[in-house]
Amino acid sequence: MGFERSCLSDHIRRELARRILDGTLRPGERLVELRIAAEFESSQTPVREALRELESMRLVESSPYRGTRVRDVGERETAEAYEVRGALERLAAERAAAAFRGGAARLREAVAALVEAADAGDRDGYARHDLEFHRAIVTASGNDTLRQLWESLAFETRTPLTLSRRDLDWRAVAASHGPIVDALEAGDGGLAGRLLEEHARSFIPPAGAAGG
Numbered sequence: 412m413g414f415e416r417s418c419l420s421d422h423i424r425r426e427l428a429r430r431i432l433d434g435t436l437r438p439g440e441r442l443v444e445l446r447i448a449a450e451f452e453s454s455q456t457p458v459r460e461a462l463r464e465l466e467s468m469r470l471v472e473s474s475p476y477r478g479t480r481v482r483d484v485g486e487r488e489t490a491e492a493y494e495v496r497g498a499l500e501r502l503a504a505e506r507a508a509a510a511f512r513g514g515a516a517r518l519r520e521a522v523a524a525l526v527e528a529a530d531a532g533d534r535d536g537y538a539r540h541d542l543e544f545h546r547a548i549v550t551a552s553g554n555d556t557l558r559q560l561w562e563s564l565a566f567e568t569r570t571p572l573t574l575s576r577r578d579l580d581w582r583a584v585a586a587s588h589g590p591i592v593d594a595l596e597a598g599d600g601g602l603a604g605r606l607l608e609e610h611a612r613s614f615i616p617p618a619g620a621a622g623g
Contacts, residue, residue, distance in 0.1 A: 420457035423447065424464045431470050431481055433538060438483035442471060468563060490615045492564045497611030499561045500545065501604035504591070507551035508600030515596040518544060522592060525585035537581070544588060548595070548607070584613075 427447070430436040447458045462479050465471045473479045484492075511518065521544040528536035549561045587610060594603035 419451070419453050420460040420464070423451050423453070423458055424461035426451075427461060427465060428468070428470055431465075432542075433535065436481050438481050440481045441477075442479045442481070444479075486616050493611050493615045496561065496564050497608035499557055499564075500549065500607040500611055503549045503552040503554070503557055503561070504595065504604035504607050505600035506554060506557075507548050508595050508598050508603060510551040510553075511548075511592075511595035512598035513596065515592050517547060518588075518592045518595065521547070522585070522588045525588060526582060529581040529585040537585070548603075579614075 427436070427442065436442070442462060444455045444458045444462070447461075448455050451458070462471060462473070466473055466479070470482060471479050472482045521540050524540040525537060525544065527533075528540060546561075549558050552558070587606075591603050591606045591610070594600075594606060
């Protein structure tokens with residue numbers, strides 16, 4: 412029974428996290444235990460456990476009078492998160508280069524999909540392929556602690572909100588992933604890392620810019 416409850420809690424957590432990160436659940440939106448339990452045909456216990464996990468991931472916040480809501484993120488927090496993400500991805504690339512040397516077809520496919528999504532103005536598609544690209548590099552580093560830290564920043568650097576910015580050329584941003592793949596395929600983790608860090612820092616929002 413405990414194992415089944417744990418599995419259900421994990422399923423609910425993953426699904427709610429997906430909705431938060433893809434923008435389906437917006438900042439400030441309340442997450443009601445009874446409503447979630449009814450949707451997933453569960454008791455409130457696994458829902459409560461899932462919400463506690465989401466709070467530890469900093470995706471939601473709870474207070475006695477406002478309940479549990481999707482966390483909102485300000486410009487300063489966003490800037491700090493991108494700065495840290497850049498450092499993590501630089502280290503990830505340095506460690507992952509050996510895995511991609513001479514064979515980065517999956518990354519090239521993701522870049523092509525990014526360019527196509529940017530041309531079509533497909534925010535959801537861009538978010539999905541961008542996450543796939545960066546997660547593949549971080550995962551290939553083989554460092555689980557690094558991956559967990561990187562995942563913990565997904566909310567502050569979530570692509571759907573970033574894509575609301577109008578001061579960026581999204582096709583150029585998509586195409587800028589290409590040189591990163593070239594460097595990884597050549598086994599040059601140092602160059603790939605520098606490019607990834609520059610890429611992350613390019614998203615640090617100027618004062619007053621929309622996005623997160």
